[in-house]
Structures are given as C-alpha cells and as structure tokens.
Amino acid sequence: MNTFGKLFRVTTFGESHGKLIGVVVDGCPAGMEIDEKLIQEDLNRRRPGQNDISTPRKEKDILQIMSGVVNGVSTGAPICMIIENKDKDSSKYDGVKVTPRPSHADFPALMKYGNWVDLRGSGRFSGRNTAAFVMAGGLAKQLLKKENVKIGAYTKAIYDVNDDQDHTLEEILAFAEKNKVRTINAQIADKMIDAISKAKENEDSVGGIITCIAEGLPAGIGEPMFESIESRISSAMFSIPAVKGIEFGIGFKAITMYGSEHNDPYVIEDNKVKTETNNAGGIIGGISTGMPVKFSVIVKPTASIGKEQDTVDLSEMKDTKMKIEGRHDPCIVPRAIPVVEAMTSIVLLDLMLQAGKIPRVL
Amino acid sequence: MNTFGKLFRVTTFGESHGKLIGVVVDGCPAGMEIDEKLIQEDLNRRRPGQNDISTPRKEKDILQIMSGVVNGVSTGAPICMIIENKDKDSSKYDGVKVTPRPSHADFPALMKYGNWVDLRGSGRFSGRNTAAFVMAGGLAKQLLKKENVKIGAYTKAIYDVNDDQDHTLEEILAFAEKNKVRTINAQIADKMIDAISKAKENEDSVGGIITCIAEGLPAGIGEPMFESIESRISSAMFSIPAVKGIEFGIGFKAITMYGSEHNDPYVIEDNKVKTETNNAGGIIGGISTGMPVKFSVIVKPTASIGKEQDTVDLSEMKDTKMKIEGRHDPCIVPRAIPVVEAMTSIVLLDLMLQAGKIPRVL
C-alpha cells in the first residue's frame, strides 16, 4: 500500500497537515557516502513557495536523517528521513467532508476510509507527500550516478505551449533549472509562465507534460512480464497525484506509423550495439536496450481552483456550490519535475539491484 | 517477476514454442461455479488464426484446468490452467540470436539471459503468453460479474482510422464482437480492416488504440500511493507486449483544458453521488469514484514485418540486413482486446478483495 520496491524498498508516511512527511528506505547498500546537500537541493526544487507561480505555503522542508546513516555513510540499516510541517493552516478544510471538492480525493477517500479520513490540506492525498519520494529518490539518484546512470526531467508542455523539439539529457541538465517552469528553451519558458499566470489571474489552473530521460542504464536490465521497466515506471508515476497518462518512447505517435517506420534498426557504433532511432524509449520486451530510457507523463490541471464550482452537500444529499479557499498551485508541473526524477531513480536502482548489477556493500 | 497481484495472485509460465502456456491462480475464493465455456470464448477471441487479418499459426487453445476445481467449483486451492502448443515451427528462429530482429526482445533478452534464452517463436516474450492472462482474467471477470462489475474493451483506433466518438460499455458489449477488428461502428471497422490489409500487402504492420471501460465498481476501491488503481492497471497493461502508453479518463486532452473545465463536478442523481463529466476516468486519488473506470492503451505496430530491415550481426559485430520469416499479425490490436479485459479484471478483482468487498468463500 505505502511501500514500493523489491530490494530498494520505500515506505512513506505523514500527512499534509500532520507533524511531518517521512520515508523509510530499506535495502540501501552499506558504505554509500550520502550527500545530504544534493537531496536538499531536490527538496528545494519541489518545495512550495519557491516563486510566484507556486503555492504561497511557506515550508523550508529541511531534510532530517533519523536512522541508518553514521558519519554521512549508509550502514545497511533502514534509513528514515523526514521533513516537518511548519506552515499549516487547516481552517479551510473543515467543510470538505460535507461538500467534497471536485476532482480531489475527498469523496472517494470518504467512501474508502469513512469519516475518519484526514483531509486537512488533503492529508495523505496531498502532493506534499511526494516530498517523501524526493528524499528516497535522492538516495537512489546518487547511487545510480556512481554507476553512471543519470536522470533528468523537464517540462515539455504547459497548457497550449508545447516544446515539440527532442532534447537530450545533456540539455535538460544544462537548461531546465534556468527558468521557473523547468523547460529547456527560454522563449518557451516565458510563454509557459504566461499561460500559468493567466490561469492564476482567472483563479483557474493548467496542466502539462513532463518528459524524463535516463541515460547510462546498461542493456539487459528489467524483468519480463509483470516487472517490466514500463510496468514499474508507470506504477511509480501514477503514485504521483495529478498524473493521468504515460507514454514511452515515441508514444502515442506510434499509432500513425507503420512497423517499418516505428522499428528501431540496430547499428554498430564504436563496436557497440545501438539503435538508429529510439522510438521504443530504450525498452523492448520490458528490458533495457542500452539506449536512453525516455517517457512522458501527463499532469492534469490542478484540481484546486479559486473559481466557484458545482458540487454536492453530502449531509443533505443535494446539489450545491463551493469555492476552494486553501493555498494551491496554479500549475503543479514545475514542482513535479524532481518528483518524476525521484520515482524514476527508485525504480531503476531497484531493477539494477534485482539484476545483481550493484553490490550490497559499496 | 512472473507473479502479479496481492490476494488474487497470478503466476504465469510457458513459452511460445514450448509444451504449453500456463497459469496458476492463487486466492480465488472457494465456492465459485466456473463457466469454462466463457473462459474458452475469451481464449477464442485471443487465439491466432481466427481470420485473414491475424497470424496464420493454427492453435485451438483448448482450456485445461489442472487443479483447484472439483465438479466445476473452485475449492480455494490454487487453480492451474493450461493450453498446449500444437502448431510450432521453430525453424525460422535459428538466426535471431546472431541477427536480432529490430524492436523485438531478442537483443535485450540476450543481454539479460545470455545465450541460454529461449527465443523460438519469441519464447517468453511472445504475445502468445497473454493466453495465460486471458485464462486467469477469465476467472476474475466471472467473479466480478457476480458482483455487478462488468468490463469491456474495443478498438478505438487503427493507424489513421480513429473513432472519435465516446462509447458506453453497453455499446461495446453489443457491437465490438460484430466485426473482425472489434470496434463499435461498422463503417469504421471496414476502414480499419482496409488499413490492416494494406499494411499486410506491403509486408508491413500497424498499431492502434484500445479503450477499456469497467462499470459497477463501487466508490472507495483502490489503495492510495503505490497501489492506486492507475498504478495497478498501468502496471498490468505494460505487461502486455506492444503496449507503449496509457491514459486514464480524458487523458492527453487534459493538457489543453483549464482546471475549471477538467474538474468533474459532483451532482446528486437518484440520491446517489455522481459526476457530471468523467474526465478522471472514474479514479481520483487512486481510488474509484463510482463512475465508470475508463482508460486507453497505445499498441505499437507489430515488430515482426516481412520487409527487409537493417540490423547487426552480433557474431561479427557488423551491420547487416535481415528479413523476418516467422508467422505474424499485421496488427495485433483486435487480438489484444480480450487481453486488456483480462488484465483489467485481475486488477479490479484483486483490489475488491483487498478492500474486503468479496468474501473468501462464496
């Protein structure tokens, strides 16, 4: 339920307006020097209040490692990491159990957990819980880097602003942090910011597309059938609130291609087997080909909007209207970038361990 | 690896050109009257050689139940089901370990399993293994039906022929079996058949989109985080060879909608909570809303084509050309329909059991 992974296992806990957000990572190899600063950087990329196009909630999200690390090195014991919740304002959530917010988890969560469910700040369903993914993924990312597997994500589209060009991981790492929306091209960034600002002005919200690339994954990683790389990555991505779709490689465009166009021909380059194109996104038969792993996820427009909306009054079982007053992001895409990278890191590291490619003691 | 599910657990085995394709279902409630005919019908919808737009391989795919069922009723013990492989012709697969077929699992599988991997008829990577899903899913489907959860899938697109209309489950169940491509509209069916035939003539292949709908799932099913309905369904879908993308609800179109357009407003209808639209595809926060669960998957064009292709000779590490001679489908979409239904059934039944909604003894 709240545990993910097989050998590198991640268990999350905490709520948006509870004491903390936490994660236990079990199975991290012993002897790994942990750079807390790098994890903190990813937490900073994710945290609220970083600029004028994100939620005004102010949280420092300072990483605290509670176990499993001595003198900055992993001991092989489970690593517990937390951030505290400081800037909580639950006053706006009293009513959501009676008048559920459209396209929020309020109603299905009530159906599942009864009235006991904690919906303050959306509780367990808040995007805030993805900070746990970022902490765990931060470990995985560092370890993968030592194995020359590098991962980066960027904003490919926001509303009707779409960057149609293909980009490399190198470009992502060079440019995506240079603008507020974490896209590659500065001009496109401006248009995206405009789109978000316009939505914000209208008390509305927009979504977008995030593209993620992992380079350096050796060929032969991944398990067939139910533990294909695609199964594991998609499973991880849909644990991120607001993600509603995923495509690998050329994705939906595959539909209008012939097999002869879509197939990736093998070629020898520098005495290595590569493919001329990479329509498969680096994965065939659920297993890595050695080419970059590439996929995109759809992020829906933020459900929280300031506009008045139709909903129901569950106490009287009648239609009504509501206005959401909590703090929220007009577009969650830029803050979801480090989350996508984190979950991808967790999946790929776990599969590397499963393939016996990384020792249990470094 | 080859096991899926938590309480309703499916373990598959077998190879395309081995003795059989098999599955063990563990956790099927005791006391279920099993209609073998219904499972056989789904096997027939999936089996090769059913018509002129599918592979010429001739297999009857007769269901054999080997354990767990006495007098047609489940006993609570694991249910093993198999079909035999009869029409095997492995003569065409000798070379694939040296000159791997583009966009087939040959190369990554060699990287993973070494030269020991069985690639006759694509071995474990063949779509033939999805017959195991259909057998296990057949059980799940029947059990869900007793709980009034009904599932159906249809072909939404083949190559450039796209059925843009929305359809209900009722329409799917009424019309999708009336044409060879399993689509709703007869005129569109003809165009799709033309597209496939044209690809076939050119020794080429095409892909498409399958849309699946599940109705009757009560609100409150699904686990948050890593076992969201979307995580589980996507994980299941990507275990089907050739699936390269998935979108829930309105999917990729969400990108160009404002939150105020995308949000599904709640309404009271017949004293029940419904949503006016269903852009979420029946799932919010990973949990069912009570509205129909709806998603679409992308199926890439069949990798096996008759046309000459570029590839490499691994024994000499040089570029070469190849022609694939084995039997294959010019478009796998119509045969994948019952597979999508089966995997969806497995996921939803498992989540129903996990939610305690179905007793362990019927």
Added chain:
Amino acid sequence: MNTFGKLFRVTTFGESHGKLIGVVVDGCPAGMEIDEKLIQEDLNRRRPGQNDISTPRKEKDILQIMSGVVNGVSTGAPICMIIENKDKDSSKYDGVKVTPRPSHADFPALMKYGNWVDLRGSGRFSGRNTAAFVMAGGLAKQLLKKENVKIGAYTKAIYDVNDDQDHTLEEILAFAEKNKVRTINAQIADKMIDAISKAKENEDSVGGIITCIAEGLPAGIGEPMFESIESRISSAMFSIPAVKGIEFGIGFKAITMYGSEHNDPYVIEDNKVKTETNNAGGIIGGISTGMPVKFSVIVKPTASIGKEQDTVDLSEMKDTKMKIEGRHDPCIVPRAIPVVEAMTSIVLLDLMLQAGKIPRVL
C-alpha cells in the same frame, strides 16, 4: 527485510544508539480508537532499567505517534510511532569491530555490511529494536481485543527452574505481572529470580522458555502451505533476538507419543466443536481449530556477559581474550514477554484481515 506482514504491514527502523527506534504500521483499519496508555504499558513492561534484574540502561521509552492518527483515532493512513534514545553510552563499543563479542551479531554483521555496520549498543541487532514490535503489536493487540481475541505470555522456565504445570490465559492475565520474572506461580518466581541473581553475581547470564496463548481466534483462520499460522508465528518469533527454538502445542513431547495419544479427539460442547485435548496448539494444517493457539519459544542466555571470553583479533587474525563492558541483562526472558505478545498480535491480526474477518473501516 525490515517489513513484516501482508495487509497489516509493519516496517521498523532505528538503532540502539541512534536517535530513535521507530515503526510504520500500514494497513491499520480506519476508525480505531487508539488507547496510547495501553501501548505505553507494554513499552514499560519491555523497557530497560525496570528493576534490579534488568539492564541498568535508563530509558523512559515514551511513545510518540507521528502520523496516521487524528484525535486518537486511526485515519487509515500509515501510523508512524517512535521512542527516542536518551541514555546512550557508545564508549564501550569501539572495539567490537576488531574483537567481535562471542555469540553477538558483531562478526556476521561485519561479514554482511562491511565495516560500515553500526554496532554501537549492537545497533540494529540490539534487543532494543523490539520496542518497535511492541508499538506495532500494541495496535494489533487492541484491535484483536475488540474482536475478542486475547493474547498473553508468561515465563515458563528460567535456567533449571521450570514450571511444568499447564496454565490458562486467564491465569496468565491474572498473575504474570505480579512478579519481576512474569511467571504464574509466586514460589517459582522466587526461584527464577534467584537463578538470575546468581548468574548476575557470577557475571554470567541465563535463558529460559516463554509460553504464549491466544484465545478467541475463530476456527478457519490461517493460510495453507507457506502462510500457515505456524509459519507466520515462527517467522515472527525468530525476528526477536535470542529466540532459538519454538514448539507448538505439546511440542517436543509429541515425539514419545503414539498417534492415538497425540491426536486431539473432537467433541461437541455447548453445540460447538471442540477438541478434548489440545496437543496441536490450536492449529492443524496451518489453520486455526478454534481452540487456544499455544506455543513456546526458547530464549538463549544473554550473549553479553561480564566474564572474560575467548575471541579473535580481526586486525591481526589471531586469538585473543575480551571482557564485555556495556550494560546488559543477566536474563532477557522477562522483558521479552511483551515482545512475544506483540509479534503474536501482529501475525494474528494480519491473518484475520487476510481472512476478511475484520472490516477495513471500523
């Protein structure tokens, strides 16, 4: 690795001389009123320094609930519970990586984790980690009680003092807390205390036997084969440091009985099916019979003793001698009682949930 259970899942973290000992419980039904005082009582029964026959380490072990509970009621979200480590003295553990303590985990842990392993206060291998079991088990115990399943354990033997009489759960609950060693009979308690005191005087240690009884478990609980009640309970018991054996029902005495003596004949009592004897310990075929579940575990003498011992110097690979100076218990049996109860509770609750006998929302 550090996670246990299927639907009621327990993940532990922390080290003896780290910041804290913690546990995350995932799958606790929503709507459970949690009595923190009862959990604290069990922590108190387990905590060090409670009397003169336990280790002098002073820890208050105050329960802190960090997530998953609002206003004293479980929300369905994962419940994180911790106690802090206050009275740490790691000065005595510097040498154990060079001269490993006999029958402590020092040497095998070094072989497994390399020099990175945290052995301060025995780190992850310390009995202190069982506080996490007590916290998680405290939840399970309370929930089982609501279902009329009650669990109690007592000290059956310490060194050569053995209580040969059979006892009921009622007796355990009435008498076991009335003496320092948690045994039933006051005279036997005195002899046990003498045995421990004598060992303590000699800078030595003793072990013993703990017997545990669970009443009220309905017939038909437990899964066959690999998830038999015995498999699950034994697996749980051997996660408690120092446990080296387990027997169910009449246990080792079964060897010298004929089948006709050992078999438990069924009888009707008050229109219910019971067995005249309960040599099976309430479990046949891995499934509960409705009779009390009964088993005993062997606890070895504490490995930490003050006496000089032979060991090796790993830096020079030569024989040497050592004296252990850390704080320790001359007999761990009395403090292990609440731990045995806790792990039993976790197993039985999980199996009750798996059998669908407890709703997911209370």
Added chain:
Amino acid sequence: MNTFGKLFRVTTFGESHGKLIGVVVDGCPAGMEIDEKLIQEDLNRRRPGQNDISTPRKEKDILQIMSGVVNGVSTGAPICMIIENKDKDSSKYDGVKVTPRPSHADFPALMKYGNWVDLRGSGRFSGRNTAAFVMAGGLAKQLLKKENVKIGAYTKAIYDVNDDQDHTLEEILAFAEKNKVRTINAQIADKMIDAISKAKENEDSVGGIITCIAEGLPAGIGEPMFESIESRISSAMFSIPAVKGIEFGIGFKAITMYGSEHNDPYVIEDNKVKTETNNAGGIIGGISTGMPVKFSVIVKPTASIGKEQDTVDLSEMKDTKMKIEGRHDPCIVPRAIPVVEAMTSIVLLDLMLQAGKIPRVL
C-alpha cells in the same frame, strides 16, 4: 499463500487426488545445467510405497519439466515441473466432511473453505504436496552445490529411539541412505524400524526428529529482523505438514546453560575465523557465521491411524466414533527427510541470491 521466496520464487499447486502435483520456480538463474536424475532421486526418496514401513499407495512420481528448460539448461524463464497422480482411491474420503478425522486438517479446512474444500486424500493438506517442494528444492540443491553449499538431513529420533550423538554432514551423506529410516547408525536404525513396525501392528503411528545440516554457506548471508535465516527456515519448515517444532543449534538445551557455556568463542583456524563450539547452529543475529547451519524439527506422529477414534458428526452436531480407512504411513519421518533438505535448499539459495552472491546468468 502458495508462493514462497523472494528472488527464487516457488509457487505450488495440485492436490493428493487431483490430476497432478506441480510447482513453478521463478527466478532460477539462466544457464544452469539441470540434472533431472538428481531431482528424480529425491522424488524417489520421498515417494510413497518405497518399502514396508511407508504407505502402500503406489506412485512412480516421474518428474516432468513443462517449461523454462531447453536442452537440459535453464533459460531464465519460469520452470514448471509436475508429477502425475496415478494411484488414486478417493472412496475412503466421502465421510470426512461430516466426521472429521482427529488432528487432520478436515475440520479447520471446512471452517475456512466451506463445503467446497477438496479433502480427497486430504487434498491440498496431504503430505503428497511436498513433492512440489522436492522438485523445486532439487533445482536449488544443485545450484547450491555448484557454490559448494551442501545440505543433508537424517532421522535423529523415532518415538523413544534417540540418536544422542552429534553427526557431521559427511556422515549424513555417507550413511543416511543405507537404511530405511534414513538414520546414521545401523543399530539405531534397526531399533527405529522396530518402533515403527510395532506402531504399525497396533494400527497406530509414531513421530520423530529430523536434523538438517548445511555446510559451505559463507558468513554474512541472511537478512536481519523479519528475514533472518531462522525466520525463513522455520517458515519453510512449518509449511511441511506434521512439523510442530524447530530448534537451531543446541536448541532447547540452551535453557540449562549459562551464557559462558552457550556462547561460541571465536578462534582463528587456517587463517579463518571459526567458532570453537557451534551452539548457535551457524546463525547469529539472523546472519550466517560461516559455521554449519544446523537445526532439528519435530515431526508429530501421523494423524492417520487405523484405531477407532472419537470424533463428531457435524451434520447432527453430536459425538461419534470413526475408523480411518485410507492408506497411510505409520511414521512419516523417513519420507520427510528429502522434503526438509528441499525446503532448506530453497531458503538458502534465495538468501544467497538476495545477498548478490550468485549471478543471474551462470
């Protein structure tokens, strides 16, 4: 439920009087030359009807490999193995759902699965299902042998005949197959056979103790806490019907030893770390020390006896008497020896894989 293991995963199916007994092994490394003869030998050691002190049921138990192996070499795909049931006589089992056999699973199984449960020949609860363990364990045993890990078990006690001497694995492998009861010492064997024969004459049954030794396991194998070697082995042992207890190393005798006697002092021998004694049975802190892993299991007297027994009539809820007429073993211990070896092999191989000590491709 019917699946065991983490990376080397074993799923069993079949019933005593069904078509077959089968197992799927998932995760066997690719490239392993499989000696079917060795697996068949272990099946022969387990099979019924091997001599006058075992059940008269006649089964050849011929191993059939159905998948995952090509030309005698594992491909990395799941390996399905079966034996057929030939000599079935279900006529004697009609009544057991009304008058359950004492100390058989009949009653608890009815409570769990309702009247649907298959109790012909005890169905899923029959010792016959352990043939599946022997097939899967046969693979594991062979693979471990390549890694110089060797496993053997012998009969330590039958009824009141107890071999008090310690034995080495060498002795087990040399002598245990030289007599019908699989014990080391020929004189003791005769006494054991007498004890069994006497029980048989009296239409009664006896139990015993099996001791198992594994040599060659490197130090540092095993996971702490819930996946300790003891947790995994005990969990495996209690999946064998009739096992009611287990002790590691010196076991129950530990109770009457002081810590100073029980602790195993380290010594350097041939520049390797060993322990002078091995009271711990090769496992400390759940992890291997490099010394032989040693444990003993209690096997209860066979529940099936010819003598008249008290039981109940469930249809009328009144006391009654019964005589069991099916075929059965007066003592199951000798036939359980290969089963204990098999389950031990499965556990140790899985832990070796988990520790990354065996490559995924040989």
